[in-house]
Amino acid sequence: MNVLHFVNAFFSDGAHWQGYDGIPTRLAEHIRYSLLALVLAAAIGLPVGLLTGHYGRGGNTLALIATAGRALPSFGLLVLMFILLGFGMVPVMIPLVVLAVPPILVTTYEAVRSVDPSPVDAARGMGMGESRILFHVELPVALPLILGGLRSAAIQIVSTATIAAYVSLGGLGRYIIDGLYQRDYEKVAGGAALVAVLALATLAVFWAVARAAVSPGVRRGG
Amino acid sequence: MDSVTKRYPDGTVAVDRLSLEIPDRSITVLVGPSGCGKTTTLRMINRMVEPSEGRILLDGADIQEQPVNTLRRSMGYVIQNAGLFPHRTIVDNIATVPRLLGWGRNKARARAAELMERVGLDASLAKRYPYQLSGGQQQRVGVARALAADPPVLLMDEPFSAVDPVVRKGLQDELLRIQDELGKTVVFVTHDIDEAVKLGTMVAVLRTGGRLAQYAPPAELLSAPADGFVEDFLGADRGIRRLSFFASGGLRLQKSPIVSVDSTAEQIAARVTPGVPYLLVTDPDGRPLGWGEPDELTAGSPDPDRLLPHGRPFEYGSESLRAALDGAVLSPTGWAVAVDGTGRVVGVVSQQAIGEAIRSAHAGGRSAAGTEAGAEAGVAG
Numbered sequence: 168m169n170v171l172h173f174v175n176a177f178f179s180d181g182a183h184w185q186g187y188d189g190i191p192t193r194l195a196e197h198i199r200y201s202l203l204a205l206v207l208a209a210a211i212g213l214p215v216g217l218l219t220g221h222y223g224r225g226g227n228t229l230a231l232i233a234t235a236g237r238a239l240p241s242f243g244l245l246v247l248m249f250i251l252l253g254f255g256m257v258p259v260m261i262p263l264v265v266l267a268v269p270p271i272l273v274t275t276y277e278a279v280r281s282v283d284p285s286p287v288d289a290a291r292g293m294g295m296g297e298s299r300i301l302f303h304v305e306l307p308v309a310l311p312l313i314l315g316g317l318r319s320a321a322i323q324i325v326s327t328a329t330i331a332a333y334v335s336l337g338g339l340g341r342y343i344i345d346g347l348y349q350r351d352y353e354k355v356a357g358g359a360a361l362v363a364v365l366a367l368a369t370l371a372v373f374w375a376v377a378r379a380a381v382s383p384g385v386r387r388g389g
Numbered sequence: 390m391d392s393v394t395k396r397y398p399d400g401t402v403a404v405d406r407l408s409l410e411i412p413d414r415s416i417t418v419l420v421g422p423s424g425c426g427k428t429t430t431l432r433m434i435n436r437m438v439e440p441s442e443g444r445i446l447l448d449g450a451d452i453q454e455q456p457v458n459t460l461r462r463s464m465g466y467v468i469q470n471a472g473l474f475p476h477r478t479i480v481d482n483i484a485t486v487p488r489l490l491g492w493g494r495n496k497a498r499a500r501a502a503e504l505m506e507r508v509g510l511d512a513s514l515a516k517r518y519p520y521q522l523s524g525g526q527q528q529r530v531g532v533a534r535a536l537a538a539d540p541p542v543l544l545m546d547e548p549f550s551a552v553d554p555v556v557r558k559g560l561q562d563e564l565l566r567i568q569d570e571l572g573k574t575v576v577f578v579t580h581d582i583d584e585a586v587k588l589g590t591m592v593a594v595l596r597t598g599g600r601l602a603q604y605a606p607p608a609e610l611l612s613a614p615a616d617g618f619v620e621d622f623l624g625a626d627r628g629i630r631r632l633s634f635f636a637s638g639g640l641r642l643q644k645s646p647i648v649s650v651d652s653t654a655e656q657i658a659a660r661v662t663p664g665v666p667y668l669l670v671t672d673p674d675g676r677p678l679g680w681g682e683p684d685e686l687t688a689g690s691p692d693p694d695r696l697l698p699h700g701r702p703f704e705y706g707s708e709s710l711r712a713a714l715d716g717a718v719l720s721p722t723g724w725a726v727a728v729d730g731t732g733r734v735v736g737v738v739s740q741q742a743i744g745e746a747i748r749s750a751h752a753g754g755r756s757a758a759g760t761e762a763g764a765e766a767g768v769a770g
Contacts, residue, residue: 285470285471286475289468290472292437292468293466293535294458294460295489296458307474383518384475385475
């Protein structure tokens with residue numbers, strides 16, 4: 168009854184590497200769900216966070232929304248959406264996006280607000296427009312923190328996207344859910360290991376993005 | 390500035406009916422205790438703060454008539470702690486405004502490199518980031534950035550108050566030198582009256598509540614403070630500081646009691662001067678070594694280690710009576726040493742002679758101040 172043994176058995180079975188239930192297919196599905204959810208959450212969280220951070224208003228409302236979002240159980244929301252909307256991608260995306268928006272929104276807001284006011288004052292005094300100040304001064308300086316928010320959102324999405332399998336979609340959650348039904352614990356352990364590896368890979372991707380996108384001038388400590 | 394007032398929504402008046410004529414191509418300093426509205430005043434000039442009442446005219450045109458960002462790009466802006474962009478290299482920081490004005494990248498960078506040289510920054514710093522520079526260097530970058538698009542106006546908000554006194558003095562000297570070369574219209578805010586007196590062509594002293602207490606050239610400020618507030622703000626030693634505005638060129642130097650260290654006893658004896666109890670010994674190049682008593686000096690060749698210290702020599706002509714007096718006070722003999730630009734002794738002068746020069750300088754100053762006081766009284770009457 169050794170977990171490592173299960174994992175090993177799962178990966179050494181050649182049948183697990185091909186077909187519609189093979190690892191490459193499930194992994195690709197999982198990545199697709201996660202990316203879609205992250206993009207949607209970022210599309211909501213980043214602009215709102217940047218604008219509220221820049222104008223320094225709406226912090227309390229944000230905190231309220233974020234807390235409410237965090238308090239919603241993803242699984243419960245999934246089932247509710249499935250009942251309301253039926254089979255499809257939308258009921259899966261809603262809980263994932265609700266899960267990911269709060270960390271993106273709150274860290275972006277805090278990151279922009281915590282930018283040293285003196286370069287911003289200097290930028291304004293030199294005749295930069297507000298949007299230029301936001302995108303050319305505040306955003307690059309706040310970027311390490313903003314990426315941190317995106318990173319924790321992405322990791323939460325990757326681990327939570329397993330619930331998609333519960334409403335008959337694919338992804339790595341298939342192995343865990345099917346394995347549990349079939350009492351095939353090799354499958355469960357293998358699926359869980361794959362999710363963990365994908366989460367670590369996500370970390371690596373964010374590390375690489377941060378190296379490429381963050382200016383060396385603000386990288387210290389970031 | 391024409392009767393400008395800034396009133397905040399909560400009723401606080403930051404600046405109260407302030408009218409100032411800021412001369413072109415010179416440094417005007419706004420000075421006052423904290424809360425006197427000096428920064429607010431400065432920020433109204435580039436419309437970072439909009440006045441509640443009154444107008445600000447630039448070359449006769451109301452600044453409200455220009456688009457705000459066009460106005461700001463035509464004014465260099467330097468703030469405390471420099472406010473550099475941490476994510477940009479030094480050269481790109483300096484190139485900010487030229488880039489905003491639509492210059493090409495290479496042209497802007499070339500201009501930035503030129504400015505780094507002008508403000509005394511080594512070219513090797515160009516690719517560094519702000520956090521890699523000292524506070525003084527950052528402030529130089531701040532000045533270079535403000536000058537990058539060659540704006541006619543430079544606004545400086547306590548730019549040197551966050552650096553240590555030695556660096557601050559260097560930056561002040563540098564600013565005066567750059568100002569000599571470029572002739573900008575500089576408006577400079579500080580809470581440091583010494584900085585104001587040193588840098589300002591005109592100094593505006595503001596009092597709490599945003600009222601103008603006095604607007605005058607620094608020498609006049611020191612000689613004739615308008616009221617008790619200005620006098621208190623100037624501090625106790627304004628008499629001494631005022632000496633900074635009197636040239637030392639008017640001092641009558643004694644040239645005889647000076648001997649070279651390699652002189653013979655006869656040469657030394659020939660130099661003994663009535664009324665001067667000591668002889669100044671110089672090295673063979675004419676640089677001062679110290680004071681010796683004539684008897685000891687003629688007894689053998691002068692021993693540099695046994696000479697009395699000569700204090701800090703002052704540069705004759707270019708330095709002020711304040712430097713001369715300082716030299717005399719520092720020397721145990723009570724005599725100051727005058728040197729030329731290369732550090733060679735041109736003469737010596739006693740405290741007494743400096744005192745006489747101060748008296749006659751004050752006499753000149755007093756008559757000028759007297760007529761002004763009279764004029765004011767006339768207006769009041």
